Amino acid sequence: MSARHTVGVDLGTTHTALAWARPEAEGATPEVLAIPQLVGPGQLEVRPLLPSFLWLPEASEGPQPLPWDPGRRHVVGELARARASEAPGRVVASAKSWLSHSGIDRRAPALPAGAPEGVERVSPVEASFRYLDHLVEAWAAAFPTEAPLGEQDVLLTVPASFDAVARELTVEAAYAASLDSVSLLEEPQAALYAWLGATPRWRELLAPGDVVLVLDVGGGTTDFSAIQVRDRGGELELHRVAVGDHILLGGDNMDLALAELARRKLAAAGHALDRAEVAGLVFGVRAAKERLLGPSPPERVPLAVASRGARLVGATRRTELTLDEVRGSLVDGFFPVTDASARPAQRARSGLLQVGLPYAQDAAVTRHLAAFLARQAGATGAGRSLLHPTHVLFNGGVVKAAALRERLVSVLDSWLVADGGRPVRVLPNADPDLAVARGAAWYGLARAGRGLRIRGGTARAHYVGIESPAPAVPGLEPPTVALCVAPFGMEEGTRADLPPLELAVVVGSPVRFRFFGSSLRRGDQAGELVEEPAIDALEELAPLELTLPAEGRDEGEIVPVALAASLTAVGTLLLEAVPLAPRVEGERWKIELGVREAGASG
Amino acid sequence: MTAPRPSFLARLGLAFRAFLRALAGEPEPSALPPAPESAPPSRRALADADDLAQRPTEIAPAPVPRAPEGDLAAAHAAGALGLLALLQREGRLIDFLEQDVTTFSDEDVGVAARVVHEGCRRALRAHVTFAPIRPEEEGTRLTLEAAHDARAIKLTGAVGQPPHTGTLRHRGWRATRAELPRPVGGHDPRVVAPAELELE
Structure with missing residues (x-):
């Protein structure tokens, strides 16, 4: 008897959610787990969304008990989110964005980012582990007679734009939470699975050649993916054909923009607000935004900002947000009408770069979208200047606002029509907050043989940088070539051909390699070399490290090895060094992804 | 195989039912009618998950933390104070009611009332759903x-x-869904709003 559940986990930048289903049950549909969490001091509630925030209270603030752990010293969820604006140096936020930030050591304790001297810190991997661990505990509390979450088939979603290193680190966090049979799934694919699961007649709505553009604008990040419908022997197949960059731009930016607008109006009226009052303003503007961008909006929505003290009457400031202001700030500010040739602005980075998140420098989602469609024009093989989607699936909390969806569709349609194409059709997404978790559970059902699977493989080709032998010239770096070790579109459980290139590695001393990815070079096979200047167009990832253990060899011995790449069943890239003259049958060593950036401080 | 049973959610059930009884002054654990179809989807999923609305009689009694065995009055008070803490946190209700407003203009009171109305409404709607008892005008x-x-x-x-x-x-109003915070141990329910000390 198979008692395993299939479980979808959306480990989001701002929210985490879990949905589960039982593959053996006839007509099973995923259900969302209600997650117990502290919502106020000493107050517990169950909610479908667990805010991805980790509060590390000061010792004198005492234990923060959960039903299953009265001595708990950290808090995950709604209370942690509330504390983030009150005591930011004690709360980890956006751990997921830090997890994909190649400029820092992601296993080193660096968060909360602005923590005062001497305050406990955790690594981005540990914060992710804490969120998953909370789900493990919530699962055990909800289903005490069932096997623990770690023994279920867990599909953990990651942004399609996550590189090999961020995926590896995500799996590390999952293993730490004892999720032993975890596999990764791209979020936009999960969103499409949710639509497929909720739309039994989808075969009547999509035809071969159609391209679904998944536009995911979440709380902290924006992601684009394109999925093409293909005909294979009379059966429809879905292929994920293009993935965009990881853009740190989302609904939180929009709320902050509106709060800033309201703050300036109050300041102009002579009411200066402090940081905490501005944080309180964010709630008000969020409610105003929902009304003004929703159906049949009023002309203006009043906003009241309470004083922080117990005196409320006589100390509350009033302003208002008008329809024009919100449209101007959000619709035109974040989704401006542009040409398809528009590109995101890149400001020159200042010389002294603080270690912080690489936030998008251009707030215009439409310009990021134009860049994506132009760069991926070749993804579907059609000879046009843009990738032409036929359908759009919106996902993420931001696009719940009808005015923003309408603007995105009208801008996209204008580009497609000007490029000789046709307007898109919008696929409905009933619950964008929970679609990814639900869709991941649907995927689990599909994997168990209950539905259609999206094919695609890796969204990048991967390269290892190799210094070519050259005479040393002062001030000139030795030229690097990039060796393709894993081609674009590798499927889970497959192995790339061994590139015909030998490296000599010294036993016992670590060797570092530069590591690159490309979401554009679809044709490179394992073993191909990319040289200057094409190498500059590759995206540099965190370096790799290999240490050959002595194990019967002499310290200092030079061993010729080849590099072998495979995509594991989990969905992570595995790079191994294979000795050309193995000492024992099947000898190989794993190469570490995501090692500490040389010279970067953690 | 038995279906997964959210047993500790059932314990949550008691906390809020005890509280509702405290509010309504009702001596017996009365059953809530089923949640209406118009409840928001995510909330409905929540209600379904704990099966509260559907099977109120199956909710097993369990001790409310910090309340001595049998001391229902204390549990009721803790539950009621928890709701007041929620309304204060989200909508500043205690601040508003505790302030003497007689000397303030209607405009000042009105501006403050917006804070209270918006916050308390948000908190209330997230936790309780109301339906009229009589459908007629x-x-x-x-x-x-x-x-x-x-x-x-x-x-x-x-x-x-x-x-x-x-x-x-x-x-009339009938609560068709009520999911209120459950008090957990180690917290003094009498602290409805903590004092705030900002450190530089």
């Missing part, structure tokens, strides 16, 4: 069936023998 004349629910309709004016015919003055 207020002002409608109606006649009650003999077997009407006396607890849900209050008779006023010249109350004679049934059948009762009269004018509907108030439609």
Whole structure:
């Protein structure tokens, strides 16, 4: 008897959610787990969304008990989110964005980012582990007679734009939470699975050649993916054909923009607000935004900002947000009408770069979208200047606002029509907050043989940088070539051909390699070399490290090895060094992804 | 295989039911009617998950933390204080009610009332769903069936023998869903709002 559940986990930048289903049950549909969490001091509630925030209270603030752990010293969820604006140096936020930030050591304790001297810190991997661990505990509390979450088939979603290193680190966090049979799934694919699961007649709505553009604008990040419908022997197949960059731009930016607008109006009226009052303003503007961008909006929505003290009457400031202001700030500010040739602005980075998140420098989602469609024009093989989607699936909390969806569709349609194409059709997404978790559970059902699977493989080709032998010239770096070790579109459980290139590695001393990815070079096979200047167009990832253990060899011995790449069943890239003259049958060593950036401080 | 049973969610059930009883002054654990179809989807998923609305009689009693065994009055008070803490946190209700407003202008009171209304409404809607007890417009004349629910309709004016015919003055409210915070141990429920000390 198979008692395993299939479980979808959306480990989001701002929210985490879990949905589960039982593959053996006839007509099973995923259900969302209600997650117990502290919502106020000493107050517990169950909610479908667990805010991805980790509060590390000061010792004198005492234990923060959960039903299953009265001595708990950290808090995950709604209370942690509330504390983030009150005591930011004690709360980890956006751990997921830090997890994909190649400029820092992601296993080193660096968060909360602005923590005062001497305050406990955790690594981005540990914060992710804490969120998953909370789900493990919530699962055990909800289903005490069932096997623990770690023994279920867990599909953990990651942004399609996550590189090999961020995926590896995500799996590390999952293993730490004892999720032993975890596999990764791209979020936009999960969103499409949710639509497929909720739309039994989808075969009547999509035809071969159609391209679904998944536009995911979440709380902290924006992601684009394109999925093409293909005909294979009379059966429809879905292929994920293009993935965009990881853009740190989302609904939180929009709320902050509106709060800033309201703050300036109050300041102009002579009411200066402090940081905490501005944080309180964010709630008000969020409610105003929902009304003004929703159906049949009023002309203006009043906003009241309470004083922080117990005196409320006589100390509350009033302003208002008008329809024009919100449209101007959000619709035109974040989704401006542009040409398809528009590109995101890149400001020159200042010389002294603080270690912080690489936030998008251009707030215009439409310009990021134009860049994506132009760069991926070749993804579907059609000879046009843009990738032409036929359908759009919106996902993420931001696009719940009808005015923003309408603007995105009208801008996209204008580009497609000007490029000789046709307007898109919008696929409905009933619950964008929970679609990814639900869709991941649907995927689990599909994997168990209950539905259609999206094919695609890796969204990048991967390269290892190799210094070519050259005479040393002062001030000139030795030229690097990039060796393709894993081609674009590798499927889970497959192995790339061994590139015909030998490296000599010294036993016992670590060797570092530069590591690159490309979401554009679809044709490179394992073993191909990319040289200057094409190498500059590759995206540099965190370096790799290999240490050959002595194990019967002499310290200092030079061993010729080849590099072998495979995509594991989990969905992570595995790079191994294979000795050309193995000492024992099947000898190989794993190469570490995501090692500490040389010279970067953690 | 048994279906997964959210047992500790059931314990949550008691906390809020005890609280509702405290509010309503009702001595017995009365069953809530099923959640209406119009409840927001995510919340409905939540209600379904704990099966509360559907099977209220299956909710097993469990001790409320920090309340001595049998001391229901203390548990009721803790639950009620928890709701006040929620309304204060989200909507500054205690601040508003504790302030003397007689010397302030209606405009000042109105501006503050917006804070209270917006926050308390958000908190209330996230936790409780209300439906009118009578669907008719207020002002409608109606006649009650003999077997009407006396607890849900209050008779006023010249109350004679049934059948009762009269004018509907108030439609009434019934909580069709209530998911209130559960107090957890280690917290003093009397602290409805902590004092705040900002460190530089």
